[in-house]
Amino acid sequence: MTRTTDQTKMYAPERSQSDADLGFATRAIHFGYDPVGFSNAVQPPVFLTSTYGFESVAANEAAAALGGKLYAREYNPTTEILEKRLANLEGAEAGLVVASGMAAFGTLILSLLSQGDELIVHKTLYANTLAMVEQAVPRFGIKVVAVDLSEPNNLDGAITDRTRLVFFETPVNPLSRILDIAEIAERAHARGVKIAVDSTFASPALQRPLEHGADIVIHSLTKYINGHGDALGGAVLGDAKTLHTLHETGLRYITGAALSPMSAFMILRGLKTLTIRMERHSATALTVAQALEVHPAVAWASYPFLDSHPDQAIARKQMSKGSGMLAFGLHAGFEGARRMMDRLNLITRAVSLGDADSLIYHPASLTRARKSIRKDAHLADGVGEDLMRLSVGLEDAEDLIVDLRQALDVLR
Incomplete structure (x- = not known):
């Protein structure tokens, strides 16, 4: 005899108010988790498992065909709560959490760009992101073009038919300069190019780039979202189709940079404040x-x-x-x-x-x-x-x- 646990309540809590009616701070504490599904535990459980059993070979095959919940690199209930909560706070359709902020950037770039593509970046970037776009990304045949995006019209002459993505930080690390998300997005979208914004310095509590026209947002969860200097993590947030690609290619077999469930738990704790x-x-x-x-x-x-x-x-x-x-x-x-x-x-x-x-x-x-x-x-x-x-x-x-x-x- 087999037994299954219904976890649907964990992700779809029944409330007298709809989630759309709840404020940001309330959603940062409650969204995506219902204690009723877990013996009324107020804090989400930490699922410390590397794999998941299945009821039968047929059930395993059916799960695998749908993307599956078979292995901890690809799925963990604790990290899924964090993904859903962050996506909700940013106003995104979906999210992916990974092992660090650099893992988020690497997963994004290596999943969406291929040999012959072009990536436009702001001229000033976090030191390790700068090292990656100068040294690692070109090794894969991806051309990186640095542009001063403090003048959004500089983008007009930089975009070509091979440009696939525009990436920048705002506020900019370490200068604390501010780039105009809406202006940059308008110019990029006019040429059919997506923009991705690193919003780590602001967090979704202060800035939500998707509301200003961005397509993708990334965060180093290590910083403000966790807030206590005791856990590493990264996140990519955006439309469901793009995030499916990042999960099924980037996380599954390109980077494999899974976030540990304990780190996810700690970041969820930090997110509440x-x-x-x-x-x-x-x-x-x-x-x-x-x-x-x-x-x-x-x-x-x-x-x-x-x-x-x-x-x-x-x-x-x-x-x-x-x-x-x-x-x-x-x-x-x-x-x-x-x-x-x-x-x-x-x-x-x-x-x-x-x-x-x-x-x-x-x-x-x-x-x-x-x-x-x-x-x-x-x-x-x-x-x-x-x-x-x-x-x-x-x-x-x-x-x-x-x-x-x-x-x-x-x-x-």
């Missing part, structure tokens, strides 16, 4: 940016909601708040940045972002260090040797400002 965390990150970052902007040792500060930011109007059009990321440069340049960082007591010197802890790093120092093992390592376009990237955490703003001022005062 995303709304209030992003409000706090944003409020504190604006206060810190305003303090940095007037310090005599600081040459410039870049934060999307500063009055001095060149893209403030675009930021306010497509973001509800400015997020916790900012960049600033010092009159003392490279050496001054190093001296200043070493004097910090509260803010942690680290390369990640989006944690409860405030984190700071100096891209130029890291790039110089990498040259010893990678001779072609270089800073992204627009990133100077004076640039510092600060991920403002959840500490009290005044404590952060005191720490920054005492570190900066040595440079006066």
Whole structure:
């Protein structure tokens, strides 16, 4: 005698209100999971299994023919909850979660582009994404064209009959510049080209690129969506047809970069507080940016909601708040940045972002260090040797400002 477990309630909870009537913060906590299906456990279970049994050979064959739920690389109930919840929050038809943000980008590019295709990217990208499009992607016969998308009309002359995708970040890492999603999408779509946006710096709590015309959104879940610096993850979100391709080709047999169910559980936990965390990150970052902007040792500060930011109007059009990321440069340049960082007591010197802890790093120092093992390592376009990237955490703003001022005062 065989027994099956009906898991449909897990993904289609019965509520007195429709999900469309629920607010963002409520859906970030509840969407896609009904405790009734799992002994009324408030938190989703973690399914630690590498494979799934089947009732008969015929049942297995039928499942395989439909894409199947046979093996943990291809399917896990915990990760599926996360996929459905993230897709809902972004306004996407479907989602795919993978092992890291770079796995998300790799799955996207290697699934959708082939030899002879062209990929257009913004001239400034996250360091590892930049390395991938400069070194790895061209090895597969895919041409990468870097364009300054801060002027969307630059896209007109860059798109060819071979262009398959336009990819960019906004806010841009590490400059905190803002690109106009709607303008870029309009120009790309006029030529039949899709756009993909890395929205990691904003999270869906502050910005939803699909609402502004994007076709695909990617995230490093490691950052704000998880929010606690204790799990890696990535996500790709968009239309059902594209996401089916990414799952059935990219995840299944190209990258195999499956997200662990424990990481999915931890990211789901972090997601529950995303709304209030992003409000706090944003409020504190604006206060810190305003303090940095007037310090005599600081040459410039870049934060999307500063009055001095060149893209403030675009930021306010497509973001509800400015997020916790900012960049600033010092009159003392490279050496001054190093001296200043070493004097910090509260803010942690680290390369990640989006944690409860405030984190700071100096891209130029890291790039110089990498040259010893990678001779072609270089800073992204627009990133100077004076640039510092600060991920403002959840500490009290005044404590952060005191720490920054005492570190900066040595440079006066």
